[in-house]
Amino acid sequence: MQSQNEYLRQWKRKFKDYINLLMVRETPPLDQLCEVCKKDGVYKCHRCFNEPLFCTECCRTQHQRHPFHRISQWTGSFFQETSLMKVGLHIHLAHDGTPCPSSTEYSSDLFEWSDTDEHIDHNDYPEGTSIPLVADSDHPATTIVDKSSVHSVSIWYCHCPGALNPDMQLFQAGLFPASFTRPKTAFTFSVLDDFLLDNLECGTSAMNYYSKIWRLTSSIFPLMDRYRELMRTARQWCQCKLYKWHGFAHKNDEPKTGDLALFCPACPQPGINLDRSTGMATQPDDTPSWLFTRTLVMDGNFKAEHLHLVNPSDEVSLIDGLAFMVGDERYKSHLAVAQDHVQKSDCNNHHAVNQANASRQKLEATGIGGCACARHGCFVPHSMVDFQKGERQMNMDYALSQALNYNTDGISRAIMFYDINCQYNKFLKDRIASSMYLSIPIGMDIIPGIGLWHVHGHQDSCYVRYASNFIHGTGRIDGEIMETLWASLNIISPSARGMGTPHHKEVLDYQMNDSNFMKMICITKFLCRKFKEAVQGAAESTLSFQNLNETVQPAMVILWEAEEAVAQANRLEDPTAMDIYEVRLEKGKLARLRDKLQTRITSFLEMAPTYLGFAVDGNEQDSPVDTVHNSPDEDYSDLDDDHNPDPDPETHHASIFQPELTILPLPSNLGIVRCNELGLTDLMKEETALREGQANDALHAIRVHLGDKAVIFRNTIRSAKSQASSTRAWTQVCSVEMVVNLNARIYSKCRLQLAKLPDHNLLKKYLPLKKEHLKANTAVADPNARGQRDATLTWFWSINVQGDTSGNDWMTECEYPAYPLILGDPVSHIATTVYQVNWLRTKALCDQLE
Numbered sequence: 001m002q003s004q005n006e007y008l009r010q011w012k013r014k015f016k017d018y019i020n021l022l023m024v025r026e027t028p029p030l031d032q033l034c035e036v037c038k039k040d041g042v043y044k045c046h047r048c049f050n051e052p053l054f055c056t057e058c059c060r061t062q063h064q065r066h067p068f069h070r071i072s073q074w075t076g077s078f079f080q081e082t083s084l085m086k087v088g089l090h091i092h093l094a095h096d097g098t099p100c101p102s103s104t105e106y107s108s109d110l111f112e113w114s115d116t117d118e119h120i121d122h123n124d125y126p127e128g129t130s131i132p133l134v135a136d137s138d139h140p141a142t143t144i145v146d147k148s149s150v151h152s153v154s155i156w157y158c159h160c161p162g163a164l165n166p167d168m169q170l171f172q173a174g175l176f177p178a179s180f181t182r183p184k185t186a187f188t189f190s191v192l193d194d195f196l197l198d199n200l201e202c203g204t205s206a207m208n209y210y211s212k213i214w215r216l217t218s219s220i221f222p223l224m225d226r227y228r229e230l231m232r233t234a235r236q237w238c239q240c241k242l243y244k245w246h247g248f249a250h251k252n253d254e255p256k257t258g259d260l261a262l263f264c265p266a267c268p269q270p271g272i273n274l275d276r277s278t279g280m281a282t283q284p285d286d287t288p289s290w291l292f293t294r295t296l297v298m299d300g301n302f303k304a305e306h307l308h309l310v311n312p313s314d315e316v317s318l319i320d321g322l323a324f325m326v327g328d329e330r331y332k333s334h335l336a337v338a339q340d341h342v343q344k345s346d347c348n349n350h351h352a353v354n355q356a357n358a359s360r361q362k363l364e365a366t367g368i369g370g371c372a373c374a375r376h377g378c379f380v381p382h383s384m385v386d387f388q389k390g391e392r393q394m395n396m397d398y399a400l401s402q403a404l405n406y407n408t409d410g411i412s413r414a415i416m417f418y419d420i421n422c423q424y425n426k427f428l429k430d431r432i433a434s435s436m437y438l439s440i441p442i443g444m445d446i447i448p449g450i451g452l453w454h455v456h457g458h459q460d461s462c463y464v465r466y467a468s469n470f471i472h473g474t475g476r477i478d479g480e481i482m483e484t485l486w487a488s489l490n491i492i493s494p495s496a497r498g499m500g501t502p503h504h505k506e507v508l509d510y511q512m513n514d515s516n517f518m519k520m521i522c523i524t525k526f527l528c529r530k531f532k533e534a535v536q537g538a539a540e541s542t543l544s545f546q547n548l549n550e551t552v553q554p555a556m557v558i559l560w561e562a563e564e565a566v567a568q569a570n571r572l573e574d575p576t577a578m579d580i581y582e583v584r585l586e587k588g589k590l591a592r593l594r595d596k597l598q599t600r601i602t603s604f605l606e607m608a609p610t611y612l613g614f615a616v617d618g619n620e621q622d623s624p625v626d627t628v629h630n631s632p633d634e635d636y637s638d639l640d641d642d643h644n645p646d647p648d649p650e651t652h653h654a655s656i657f658q659p660e661l662t663i664l665p666l667p668s669n670l671g672i673v674r675c676n677e678l679g680l681t682d683l684m685k686e687e688t689a690l691r692e693g694q695a696n697d698a699l700h701a702i703r704v705h706l707g708d709k710a711v712i713f714r715n716t717i718r719s720a721k722s723q724a725s726s727t728r729a730w731t732q733v734c735s736v737e738m739v740v741n742l743n744a745r746i747y748s749k750c751r752l753q754l755a756k757l758p759d760h761n762l763l764k765k766y767l768p769l770k771k772e773h774l775k776a777n778t779a780v781a782d783p784n785a786r787g788q789r790d791a792t793l794t795w796f797w798s799i800n801v802q803g804d805t806s807g808n809d810w811m812t813e814c815e816y817p818a819y820p821l822i823l824g825d826p827v828s829h830i831a832t833t834v835y836q837v838n839w840l841r842t843k844a845l846c847d848q849l850e
Contacts, residue, residue: 025051028074034058043087044079046070047148060087067091067153068146068188081218085141085154093169094158103159142184144175145226147191149217176237178229185229192237195230199507200514203491206231235503238510239318258381258406260322261509262516264373266523268292270410289413290473296380296403297417297451299482300369300391303490304508307498308364317502323509324370324384326402328501331385334437338394347422347458364388364501368508369396371403374417374474376526377481378519379512380406386505393424397431401438404446414446415471417479421448422462422575445572447471451479464581465571470844472568476534488515538849545846548839560839581840598659608665612680668753688757691750695766698747699796702740706774709736740774767795 034041034055041053045062047069054062063069063084071087072079092099141152157166167177170186177183191213198204210227242260243249268274268291309315321327369391370384383403385395396418404414418424425448432438440446450458450466458466468474489511496507549557563580570577667675667684668691675684712732720726751766773794 026079028053028079032074036062042074043071043082044074046072056087060084060089063089064097068144068148068151070149083152085152090154090156091173092156092158093173094160094163099156100158100160102161103156140184142186143224143226144186144188145191145213145230146188147194147213150213150224150226176233178226178233185224185226187230187233189237192234195234196238196510199234199492200488200511203495205495206234207495231503235318235506238506242319242323242510242513255322257321257327258323260319261324261381261513262378262520263381263407264376264378264516265520266376266527267373267378268294268411269407271407274410288473290475292411293413293415293473294404294408294411295374295415295417295474295477296371296400297374297479297482298369298371298396298400299419299486300367300387300396301486301489302367302387302391303486304365304368304386304493305363305497306365306386306501306504307362309500312501315500315502317505319506319509320502321382323506324379324381324512325368325505325509326382326385326398330437331398334398334435335388335394337437338397338435340392340394347420347462366390370399372482372485374415374477374479374481376519376523377485378516379485382406384508384512393431396424397428397435397438400428401432401440404440404444408441408444411441412443412445413473414444415449415474416446417449417451417468419451419454421450421466422458424448447572448575449474449479453478453480453483461576461579461582465575465578469841469848470578470581472847475848476530476537485515534849538846541842541846541849545842548842552839557839564840564843581844594659601659601662601664604664611683612665612678666753668756671756672758684757685759688754688760688762691754691757692762694750695747695754695762698743698750699766699799701743702747702774703796705736705740705743709733709740712736744769744774765799769796 028041028044032041032053033039035052036058037055039055039058041055043054043056043059044051045054045059047066048062059071063071067084067089069084071082071084073082091097094100142155144151144153155170157163157169163169164172165180167180167183170177170183174189175186176189176192178185178187195204195206195209198209207227210230240249243255246255246260248255248259263269265273274292317328365386365388367387367390368384369387371380372378373380380403383399383406385399387395400416408414425446428446432440448466449468449471450462452467452469455463455467464470468477468479489508492507492511496504499507567577567580663669667680667687670678670680672684675681712729716729716732717726720729747766747769751763751768754760754762754766773796
């Protein structure tokens with residue numbers, strides 16, 4: 001096969017021959033004879049094949065059925081563009097193109113044309129040769145806009161008794177009139193179809209399309225502006241086609257909400273592809289649940305903006321609520337009574353939650369949102385809404401309610417994907433129950449999910465709770481298909497931004513209907529390809545699962561299957577039930593640290609009798625265990641709440657292995673009386689010295705890290721130019737705060753132990769540490785801040801602390817974690833836990849592909 005460059009090289013050799021032939025076509029044949037009657041030819045038709053030459057009579061007769069061809073007249077030196085009207089062509093409506101026998105004088109068609117208020121000043125046209133404007137007073141010409149050009153033609157109407165009105169006669173002949181009483185302009189059906197197709201495929205606006213027609217007619221001389229008429233008639237033509245396509249053109253029934261819209265042919269629809277008499281409740285137990293599950297995805301699009309109208313009360317809607325955009329009246333009634341609760345995300349900072357109240361004063365709608373089929377990507381009829389102040393819950397609630405009620409009789413299960421479902425789904429049922437405009441089918445369970453792309457921007461726990469990988473009946477879908485559907489709408493959105501509200505919605509309706517139509521005609525090939533991939537994937541995943549399952553003890557398989565069933569059954573009421581699919585890393589880290597701590601404690605207790613004497617019991621203690629280890633003035637128990645919002649209740653359970661609660665046999669724990677009895681006075685002095693050093697180390701670390709924190713505020717956070725750099729800077733601040741809080745607890749515990757030791761005045765030097773003392777130095781962080789005149793440094797900044805510690809590390813990295821285990825090997829327990837998670841995930845993959 002030759003490359004494209006090879007063809008270009010051949011073209012260069014043949015170019016002269018081609019350009020010569022092109023110039024030959026610009027001249028008449030040498031004999032200049034008519035192609036039909038062989039008389040002198042003078043007119044060339046540019047639309048007929050091979051551009052034949054005609055005489056005047058033959059040109060008129062040959063184009064009686066082709067009145068919108070473009071012709072040129074030979075002047076002796078060149079072909080000049082002219083019109084078929086100049087050769088005497090008339091269009092006779094009715095009577096099969098012959099003149100009406102009831103009208104002998106066509107002057108009866110004279111009347112004042114009134115379909116436009118435009119008056120053309122002929123003085124505005126340049127002098128010289130141009131396309132002649134027909135201004136025959138005996139019979140005014142009609143302007144016909146065709147996809148080839150704009151034509152001025154002579155149209156004769158039928159005047160027989162019972163004849164249709166002129167506008168209806170034009171429509172019957174395939175010409176859409178621009179007005180209904182005395183039409184002066186009409187559009188061919190072909191130009192309307194061509195404009196709609198250009199609008200769908202290329203995003204061509206009415207202004208650009210009419211500009212193209214103008215250039216096809218004459219690139220240098222002005223024409224009558226029919227841009228507004230084109231937009232209006234295109235709306236009317238769309239309505240006609242929608243009624244025809246959906247079966248309402250040949251009957252008197254009025255369409256209901258969503259009746260002028262196509263939907264997914266593969267999704268379960270009772271009465272269409274499911275028998276209404278056989279609902280889910282009557283199916284056998286082995287019937288796959290996905291057969292009776294409606295799978296939806298929700299999303300918003302902020303590219304489809306709409307400006308405020310100049311005169312909104314004068315707008316006319318043609319298909320309000322009959323296609324994809326919801327009915328205006330009921331939707332506005334819902335918004336008027338819905339409560340706008342500003343919800344701050346407790347997951348990660350998502351734009352749709354935290355910026356939901358962002359509004360723009362010049363916009364009537366900041367975007368649109370709605371629902372689509374999550375499997376095949378078809379918009380759900382009558383479920384698209386517009387936004388007034390961003391993507392608020394009240395908007396998406398109405399869209400979801402309409403989608404769940406669209407042809408779902410007998411469907412008792414719906415899977416709904418939304419980018420922020422971890423927040424949106426929390427109070428969904430409460431919002432629906434409290435509104436008279438919202439409802440869901442009785443008995444329908446709604447399973448929330450998050451798309452696989454967006455879920456990775458959430459907290460780690462959201463993955464196993466909301467990802468489609470762990471939802472039975474979803475198959476291999478990603479929950480992000482609606483992002484691809486916005487692409488075609490975004491092409492047309494800029495040109496629809498300034499339209500009237502009804503026109504704007506109708507354009508979106510037509511675009512979404514075409515999107516669903518293209519999905520329907522391509523769905524066979526799509527499903528065949530997906531089926532082949534699923535068969536191959538099912539075989540591979542089944543083999544992998546069988547190999548994994550054979551290595552597991554049968555008792556463990558039974559246990560894990562029971563845990564899986566419980567998790568899937570409880571996920572609606574408690575999403576945390578799905579956490580069994582994930583290794584709980586925090587528990588593993590804590591277990592490894594506890595194991596290391598217990599090893600050190602055991603080593604210390606073994607050597608304690610050497611220093612304390614054998615009369616001291618290693619487990620002896622002077623007071624009960626204080627789990628907080630802080631005095632009332634030094635309470636830091638709430639500092640961990642910021643970093644661990646959901647503490648594990650098992651951490652404080654009495655039966656859990658917790659070496660951090662062990663009381664070491666130190667003099668401060670034995671008490672003064674017991675130490676005196678055992679002759680441990682010198683050891684009390686040694687511990688006092690050690691505690692003083694420990695307090696110095698803690699205070700030194702606090703000061704160093706508070707200084708680092710102040711520098712981060714000044715050099716990084718204040719100078720951050722982007723969201724990414726600001727986020728990284730705040731991550732550093734959080735890391736520093738964790739180290740500061742840790743050393744504050746160490747200091748607090750150290751001071752508490754010093755209070756139990758005698759013969760020192762260190763408590764006057766080491767004062768109680770409060771939380772307000774741990775603020776960054778404002779003089780460093782923000783030198784120009786107000787209110788610093790009376791500010792003083794905290795007491796520990798002036799204490800004489802030696803640099804007992806070296807380095808300035810903020811965090812100590814933990815090794816790979818292991819689960820705590822009272823009886824047995826902790827390493828083997830973590831291996832079993834990881835093994836369980838892999839087993840569950842592999843089984844979930846296998847279930848999806850079966």
